[in-house]
Amino acid sequence: MIFEMLLLFGQVPVVDLNELPKDRREAIEDFHHEDVMLPAVCSSPELQRLQGETYRLAKVNGQQAWDVARTMFCGTSKDSKRYLGQHMPHKVTYLSLIVGEVVNVGDELVARSSVEMLQGRAWETDLRRESEKLVFEYTIDGLCRGSFALRYVQQSWLLVQVSEGCI
Incomplete structure (x- = not known):
């Protein structure tokens, strides 16, 4: 969000990442957090870890x-959006909260068409099993966390829940 605001006001140079060499592209796509470079979720090592x-x-x-x-x-x-749509029910549970506050905690059903792919903008990924669900958690930026959950229904994995929370 902060990056988008800076971009809107012209304070951040726009760079087409596809024009950069691969090693520079990965460095830019990685995320600095507490002076540590975190690999983006779509980097090869992170993908391999999550796949396993x-x-x-x-x-x-x-x-x-x-x-x-x-x-x-x-x-x-x-095509990715279409594939994802084939693996969601018509309505997906959306959870919204502000971390550290009890206010603005919400739980609602939203149309599957409103679920947005992360497009590589996720870091610090984690995966756990909660009874029948696989829950993938990630950092969106330095202040926000998100997650999505998959559930195995009638021999197919469906994305059934998306959540976001910011400090």
Whole structure:
């Protein structure tokens, strides 16, 4: 959000990342947090780590669970959006909260078309199993965390929940 505001007011130079060499592109896409360079979720090592955890925790049809998660994290195209839509119910639970405050905590059903892919803008990823769900958590920026949950329903992994919370 802060980056978008700076961009809006012309304080941040716009760079087409595709025009940069791969090593420079990855450095820019990585995230500085507390003086540590964190790899973006769509960097090769991070993808490999998450893929292995997904297979281990999914227990059934791990490849499909991974395909849905990878699309949510890294997808950018209309085909990716279409694929993700095929792996969601018509309505998805959206949880919103402000971390550290009890106010503005919300839980609502939203149309699957309103769920946005992260397009590689996620860091500090984590994965856990909560009964029937795989829950992927991530940092959006230095102040916000997000998550999405997959549930295995009728032999298919569906993205059933998205949440965001900021300090």
